[in-house]
Amino acid sequence: MTRIVTQHLIVTQHFGNEQAKQLAVYEQLGGYAALRKAVSLTPQQIIEEVIASNLTGRGGAGFPAGKKWSFIPKDAETVYLVVNADEGEPGTFKDRWLMYWDPHRLIEGACIAAYAIRAHRFYIYIRGELVRELRVLEQAVAEAYERGYLGPSMAGSGWAMDAVVHRGAGAYICGEETSLLNSLEGKRGYPRLKPPYPALRGLFDQPTVVNNVETLMNVPTILERGGHWFADLGFPGDGGTRAVALSGHVKSPGIHEVPVGTNLRSIIFEQGGGMRESGKPLKAVIPGGSSMPILSAAEIDVPYAFQAMLKSEQIREVEQAPGIKFRWGAGGTLRSMPGSGAVTVIEEGTCMVALCARIMRFYAHESCGQCTPCREGSGWLAQVCTRLARGAGRRGDVDLLQRVAGQIGGNTICALGDAVTWPMLAFLTKFRGEFEAKEAGAAP
Ligand SMILES: Cc1cc2nc3c(=O)[nH]c(=O)nc-3n(C[C@H](O)[C@H](O)[C@H](O)COP(=O)(O)O)c2cc1C
Ligand code: SF4
Incomplete structure (x- = not known):
């Protein structure tokens, strides 16, 4: 895997460092400092910092994370956080590597998020095929219990925190958050009608936040460097970086972490080194997993950010059958989105x-x-x-x-x-x- 190193690396900063998945090394590299800071703050202060960061969900829909956390009723007795590690969207392969190289960053981010919504337990729902990542995570969770980051007094705060790693059975639909919740409850993985949204009635009918792996792995850095720093790194309304899973007919496929709003053309031609050696020019790009509207080669001079791509005049509106309006997009129209961060490059001749x-x-x-x-x-x-x-x-x-x-x-x-x-x-x-x-x- 080829990666261009920049100073903006957040979620991929430990890629290539086999030692960083050991808790002691992660701590030496500054790990768990954000959690220790978090427990000195109130849950509301953490939520405000995450709102200020403009962190958007990395699972596909781009919903603002801080806002989602703020929907949890403050007087709820039992609240859950669920980490969506199901990663099934074709073209998407970032979460498996993020968990493999930096499992403690995920645990730290999840602990902070769970504390912010006043939960005492979080579940990591991991795709069944990811056996290697499951082992890495289980080992990291055991270490975190041993060191007191998980257990009856998280980081010495007196706040109890438990983590449960749960293996899915390989159904793509179980990545959809309500289907995931049903599956976690031991039921068939059928999506639920919304409303009620999980923030009001989620896992075991209790208020629940579901967040993607990458979303939560940004949280420690937001607490360390501040929400405004994170927001400034990205694009208006869409802070931080994206771990782009680049694949297809490109010279350097792999994970390329770039600031949100980086031009899509430069992701392909600078980070990715351009087209592979077949000599064929670019024909099209699927910009965010296979469910996102495809772009022609003429439409890739756009910032890789949610609102920017939804509204970009550079991208042709998707034509629909007469009388039907899209639910998402500006005014019932649809252009495209960065979705799950999977960029698939397609050459002429396809x-x-x-x-x-x-x-x-x-x-x-x-x-x-x-x-x-x-x-x-x-x-x-x-x-x-x-x-x-x-x-x-x-x-x-x-x-x-x-x-x-x-x-x-x-x-x-x-x-x-x-x-x-x-x-x-x-x-x-x-x-x-x-x-x-x-x-x-x-x-x-
Ligand atoms: C069919 C379907 C499959 C999905 N699969 C995933 C997935 O594998 N991983 C993921 O994080 N989100 C997936 N999502 C999105 C989740 O429903 C949910 O929006 C997301 O986990 C919320 O986390 P975020 O706000 O941090 O992005 C899927 C959605 C649909 C409709
Ligand atoms: S709930 Fe409906 S839309 Fe969703 S996968 Fe099932 S059949 Fe399709």
């Missing part, structure tokens, strides 16, 4: 119909089946896209894709419905010619 079909098959396979539009719609999109890609399409298939896709997003229990609609419509908006060419070659 068949966009085949690529889209591959993505649709993934979502059709992973749909939990509760909602008809998602269950049936994703299946049909996968089938029609696949037959087009294989040269066995039928006349009218492209219009069919547009109509079906437009009726899924916004009409389902969870955002997997959007994760089907958005890429499908974006592929049709940006690369419709390729779909039509496939259809034109189709049998009547």
Whole structure:
């Protein structure tokens, strides 16, 4: 893995240092100082610092972390924090490395966040396939108990804190926060209708915050250096850095931590070293995991930040079926987003119909089946896209894709419905010619 070292490294600063996963070494490197500071503050002071930092969720939706914590009722008796380490979005591979290289940073961040929302227990829900990372985490949790950062008196504060590492069973849908909560409770991993949101009724019906691994790993640095320092490092309304998981037809794939708002082109051509040696130019980029609308090569001169990409005039609006408005985005329109921080680089010569079909098959396979539009719609999109890609399409298939896709997003229990609609419509908006060419070659 290649990485360009900058002075802004936060969550990847211990990458490559095998020793840093030992508690004693982590402490020597300054670890757990933020937790000791945190317990000298009130929970409200911590929440205010995190609000000032403009830390947004790194799991995909970009919701402000401090604001989410502030929704927990102050008089709640039992509160939980759940760390989402399920990492299933295609293209995304940052959390597994963050946990592998720096497990104590996650534990420290989770302890601070749990204390801020007045929880005495947090769960780490880790994707079942990540066996190596599970072992690293379990070892780190055991060390933290031994050293007194976890247990009856967290860092000598008198505040009890427990951590439970729970292994998922490899279902993508269990990364969706309410499905994750059901799975953690031992039930089938079906997403719940919202509202009520987890902040009011979450795990075991108690107020709960669910945060992504990377989100929480930023928290110790926010307490050490201050919320304003963190906010200034990033982009207006979107503080800090992103651990970008760069993959595809690029010279230096891997995790590249960059300040939020770094130009997407420079992430690919400077951090990532540009296109691989095939000699083929850039064709397209999936900017934030496979559910995020794809960008053409002409649309990548944008700051890698949520609001910036949602509103950027550089990015073409995704065309939807008439009369249907997206739930997210500015005024019911949709451009794109950095999502889970996974940037997939695609070179000329790639068949966009085949690529889209591959993505649709993934979502059709992973749909939990509760909602008809998602269950049936994703299946049909996968089938029609696949037959087009294989040269066995039928006349009218492209219009069919547009109509079906437009009726899924916004009409389902969870955002997997959007994760089907958005890429499908974006592929049709940006690369419709390729779909039509496939259809034109189709049998009547
Ligand atoms: C289908 C689906 C899968 C998801 N998978 C993940 C995941 O693997 N990891 C993650 O952190 N968030 C995932 N999310 C987002 C979570 O529901 C939730 O928004 C996130 O964990 C909140 O943490 P954050 O605010 O720190 O980003 C997924 C959402 C959906 C709709
Ligand atoms: S949108 Fe899809 S994945 Fe989500 S609850 Fe409905 S059927 Fe399940």
